[in-house]
Amino acid sequence: MKKACYIGGEWVGTAEYAPLYSPYSGQEIAQIPQADHHTVQKAIAAAEGAATVMRRLPAYQRASLLERISILMNERLEEAATIIAIEAAKPIKTARGEVIRTIQTYKFAAEEAKRLHGETVPLDAAIGGEGRIAYTVREPLGVIGAITPFHFPMNLVAHKVGPALAAGNTVVLKPASQTPLSAFFLAELAEQAGVPAGALNVVTGSGAIVGDQLVRDPRxxxxxxxxxxxxxxxxxxxxxxxxxTLELGSNSAVIVDRDVQLGEIIPRCIFGAFAYSGQVCISVQRIYVVKELYEEFVRRFVAETMTLRGGDSISEEADYSAMINPEETKRVLRWIEEARQLGARVECGGQMAERMLQPTVLTGVSANAQVSCQEVFGPVVIINPIDSVYEGIKLVNNSRYGLQAGVYTNNLSLALHAADELQVGGVLINDIPTFRVDHMPYGGVKESGIGREGVKYAMEEMTELKLVIVKR
Incomplete structure (x- = not known):
């Protein structure tokens, strides 16, 4: 199956193609166009040409376009989920969840398109400001370059394309090399929904060509x-x-206090650690448990982890499947072995079953081990004991990242202290850091990035504030 780039409302072939392989089976599933500099230039020119059309499009029309995308995607939900399952090796039941969220994200974008507004400014609060009316408006920036990852190939695209179109911008989208089929599927829906030609362009190829040109081009x-x-x-x-706007790395942590019930916490933490083989920005990577509960927590956590089932990503029975590519799997195995050499204990997993890395639980992990201080982005979680939540906060903050963190406690004062002291973009009290809904502000501090996503907040990043003053 040979695909084409989507530029200026047309499907455009390229001189070179590259095979796309299934992460689970290793079989070729498509031939993907490899854009050269001329192709990228054509896409940017198409987006620039459509910028005036989108800028002048009334808010209700922008909302209608996005609403139609969400309706069309809902009609083809199973097809969309299957695309994700095949190209990303995301278990089909997890892929369905992503598509449902993606539909919702475009609905949020449709709603926010009608709520983009400024404010009046009381100039007469300053001497000399009397006799004037002032107000602000938010205007689209123009061409937005969007570079997206593999692990949520539809919803993370939606978090860039949806707000951009809602605010009246145009987009040149470069999807991840492993998951371009989801982006081509979106382009089909956008075309069917009536999105103006050039408002959405999808260009595939190497980051060195496509991504670099988006970064350098002044348009x-x-x-x-x-x-x-x-x-x-x-x-x-x-x-x-x-x-x-940058959404970057993480090694998200959970702190478990002594006064909590483990019945709900352990399944949530297992979901947070191993959903999509841990290939999630806010995957639970570190768990710090007070010593009184530590042994019971580890015992029950390991027992429930061992019930997870691996398999073909299109199987309804699979809880996990292959990681995105063999090289990433080898890297994670090296990190597990490094942790073992530094004194960690492998409680379960740490081995391959066919092409799949089994969910892995490590205890007694050194803070210097890469599985602790770097981003694993694989099915690995560490569980270490702590004396108190205060110690846990220090350990969570001892990281180059700061995306989200979770704290389980029934002590309100302690929860509020953690909310104040944790150096992260989002604090989840009595939940895992893997929680995200698509209209909340989402982003991190330190090397986890700059700016915020969540449709309303992304639109603020994608617009310019203009002040208008009228003298009576």
């Missing part, structure tokens, strides 16, 4: 990127005066 007014810190930092360093 691209803003960049929104989800991916690794190294790439994100490089983008920001080269972007000049472009608006930049």
């Amino acid at each position: 691209v007014r803003a960049l929104t990127f989800t991916g690794s810190p190294d790439v994100g930092i490089a983008i920001r360093n080269r972007a000049g005066l472009k608006r930049v």
Whole structure:
């Protein structure tokens, strides 16, 4: 199956193609176009050409377009989930959940398109300001360059495309090399929904060609990127005066206090650690449990983890499947072995079953081990004992990342203290950091990124504030 880029409302072939392989079976599933510089230039020119059309489109029409995308996606929900399951090896029942969220994200974008507004400014609060009316408006930036990752190939695209179109911008989208089929599927829906030609463009190929050109081209007014810190930092360093939103790395943690019941907590933490083989930005990677509960927590956590079933991603029975590619699997295995060499104990997992890395639980992990201080992005969780929540807070903060963190406690004062002291973008009291709904502000501090997603908040990042003053 040979695919094509989507540029200016047309499907455009390229001189070169690359095979796309299923992470689970290893079989070829498509031939993906590899854009050259001319193709990227054509996409940026198409987006720039459509910018005036989108800027002048009334809010209700932008909302209607996004609503139609959500309706069309809902009609083809199973097809969309199957695409994700095949290209990303995301278990089909998890892929369905992503599609449902994606539909909701476009609905949120449709709603927010009608709520984008400014405010009046009381100039007469200052001497000399009397006799004037002032108000602000939010205007679209123009062309938005969107670079998206593999692990939520529809919903993280929606978090960039939805707000951009809702605010009246145009988009050049570069999807992850492993998950372009989801982006092509979106382009089909957008075309069917009546999105103006050039408002959405999908260009596939190497980051060195497509991504670099989006960063360097002055016609691209803003960049929104989800991916690794190294790439994100490089983008920001080269972007000049472009608006930049970066969603980067994490090693999210959970703190478990002594006064909680484990019946609900353990299944939630297992879900947070091993959903989609831990390939989630806010996957639970570190769990710190007070010593009084530690042994029971580990025993029950390991027992429930061992009930998870691996298999083909399109199987309804599979809880997990293969990681995104063999090289990532080998890296995670090296990190597990490093932790073992530093004194960690492998409570379960740590081995391959066919092409799948089994869910892995480590205890007694050194803070210097890569599985503790880096982002694993694989099915690995560490569980270490702590004397108190206060110690847990220090351990959570001892990280280059700060995306989200969870604290389980029935002590209100302690919960509020944790909310104040944790150096993260989001604190979840009595829940795991893997929680996200699509209209909340989402983003991190330190090397977890800059800016916020969540449709309303992303629209603020993608618009310019203009002040208008009328003298009577």
